[in-house]
Amino acid sequence: MKKKDIIALVIVVLVVLAGGLLFVKTRVAVSENRLADNITKAVQKKDGKLFLKQFAKDNQETKFSDIGAQSVVKDMYNNSTDARSEIGQIIVDGRKVTGTKATYHFDVESKKVLGIFNSYYLTTRKSPVKVYNYTGYGSDFTVKLTDGGKNQTVTKSDLSSGFFPGTYNFDITSGDTEGTYWIRPSGDGDTIDLTVTDY
Incomplete structure (x- = not known):
């Protein structure tokens, strides 16, 4: 292999690697800001499915969780005394949304994606x-x-x-x-x- 071909191959590999890392950082890993935006969007659109997607898998798979998630976004949309545009940030900051029928307990946790990027999500506890x-x-x-x-x-x-x-x-x-x-x-x-x- 000629020196020019080796240099071209190295450049292609670096570009693909950088592109892959950028894709993971922006599309796979969820930043705190993106998590807050997703929560806000779910409340503003009364979209229980989008809200539930922000939670850990075991929370998502809890029986009837889709019904609960839909009622939570409806409650926040209809009853919160906080601005709807700030609800996601309030939850991500670890504060409680005020004015709702219940004081919801949501925690923000993170996991590593590819061992490099933090990806944030919500967790909650089930009530028997x-x-x-x-x-x-x-x-x-x-x-x-x-x-x-x-x-x-x-x-x-x-x-x-x-x-x-x-x-x-x-x-x-x-x-x-x-x-x-x-x-x-x-x-x-x-x-x-x-x-x-x-x-």
């Missing part, structure tokens, strides 16, 4: 639900998730596994008794007590 059934039917009850849940059945395992932050509405039937209930986990991981009574 403990149902206390005072209808006289003991532990015999069925729970259906409504309001975005399309009457999905919620198992006792789902309740004990915990819920992503947000608002969840239920129809609970126990024996001859049926009622509507709701929970609003905030991401603090505390167990929520849900009392089912006979009307």
Whole structure:
């Protein structure tokens, strides 16, 4: 190989390497500013899917998390006393969004991409639900998730596994008794007590 060919090859390799690193830095790794922008955009567009994508994979894969995420962005859009354009930065700074129906607990964490770039994402804690059934039917009850849940059945395992932050509405039937209930986990991981009574 001639000296000119070697120099040309080295230049091509360096350009490809620099381009690849630039691509990873701008498209794969998520900066704190980009994370804040994505959160803000999700709230401004009431886009629960985009909001949920900002979280760690295990948070995204929590059962019913799509319903919770949609209710969170709706709550922030409708009720926050903070400017919508600042909500992403508020969360990334570790502060709480004010005026919402719940004080949501979100943490910012980071991981290394290619061992070089920090990529930032959100995490939260799931809240288990403990149902206390005072209808006289003991532990015999069925729970259906409504309001975005399309009457999905919620198992006792789902309740004990915990819920992503947000608002969840239920129809609970126990024996001859049926009622509507709701929970609003905030991401603090505390167990929520849900009392089912006979009307």
